[in-house]
Amino acid sequence: MRMVVALGGNALLHRGEPMTVANQQANIRLAVQGIATLAQTHELIITHGNGPQVGLLALQAETYKAVQPYPLDVLNAETEGMIGYLIEQALRNQLPDRQIVTLLTQVEVDGNDPAFAHPTKPIGSIYTQSEAEQLAAERGWAIAADGAGYRRVVPSPEPRRIIELGAIQLLVQAGVLVICVGGGGIPVVITATGGIRGIEAVIDKDLAAALLATSLKVGALLLLTDVDAVYTNWGTPAAQPLRHVSPEQLRRYSFAPGSMAPKVEAVCRFVEQTGGIAGVGRLQDAAAILAGQAGTLVQSLHRSSG
Structure with a gap:
């Protein structure tokens, strides 16, 4: 099966962990196994995240004035190259x-997206x-x-189009394992003259991964993170993992913006x-998620009942 596998930035660099190259290399070595x-x-x-x-x-x-x-x-673009290099070498x-x-990838967004007014x-x-609060006051x-x-x-506009999609398709068809759309891709807008210009934003890597998977018409999308499944009532004593669920069922629940919601x-x-x-779940459970033995597996009601 052809599939897109998205590695979460917080899975490659654990929460609270010093942001050293050595730590990232160690985590990536485990991830690529x-x-x-x-x-x-x-x-x-x-594809992968890059938030940290x-x-x-x-x-x-900020330190160089x-x-x-x-x-x-x-x-x-810098982080897409850096993280892609580390993943590529480990693989x-x-x-x-x-x-x-590893392919640096630009992703088109709408310069008038409402996200620019609501980071x-x-x-x-x-x-x-x-x-x-002190940093916010000092740095705006x-x-x-x-x-x-x-x-x-920061602003997180909707991904609309992957500029290098044709190149990705050619590489995949040639049997190349491609690392692309890292960190949601490099955010760009199309100018009035048809050119491309970068814009100050970070595209959500999960939505960009979905766009990549849909554009490539793959059979599966795996979002691998530092949480073992999608939970209802997360952070409360009533928290329960969702194991096998349809989109219709998932959309009945509310999830944390900027975290599980995307x-x-x-x-x-x-x-x-x-x-x-x-599927959504932990890096080390990738194969088990695909088999429906771990994490959260999402499929249509028709498919799951058939």
Whole structure:
């Protein structure tokens, strides 16, 4: 089966973990073990998150005052290359006979998307409330609660079109394992003259993964993160995992914005638009999620009953 596998940024760099290259390399080595197993019997296209990493680059840029900080589209390109390189190298060590390539990918958004007026996408480190409020005052950030802490939030417009889709299709057809649309892709808009221009935003990587999977007409979409399943009543004593569920059933529940909500929306869109299957769960459970033995497996009512 051909499938898109999306690796969450917080799964590659665990919450509260120092953002060192060594930590990311260690986490990615563990992540690709499961991916390499899947690649033995399935055709994979890999994408990934970059929230912690793009936030780190933004913080590092703030310390050098000789030039203006780089915009988020450029930072996204940097992290797409960096994380793609780490994943590609780890995969090559697991799959020495496979052709693997990382492709910097631009994704078109609408410059008038309402998201630009309402930042929601968390990036960077987790702070205490007082730390976050101080940084927001100093740097003009928007901040929001994230678990027990607070993070910077930035605009997250809807992904509309993958600019390099044709190149991705050619590589996949040639048998290449492609790592692409990292961090949701590099956000760009189309100008009045038909050109392409980067824009200050971070595209949600789950929605971009759904767009990638739908555009490529794959059979499955796996969203692999640091949470073992989609839960109802998350964070309360009544929390319950959803194991086998349809998009119709998922849409009856509410989920945390900027966290599980985009994942739920992504898998619902993919299943509704393609009739394929989608899964959400932990990196180490990838094969079990696909088999319906772990995580949350999402498929249409018709398919699940048939």
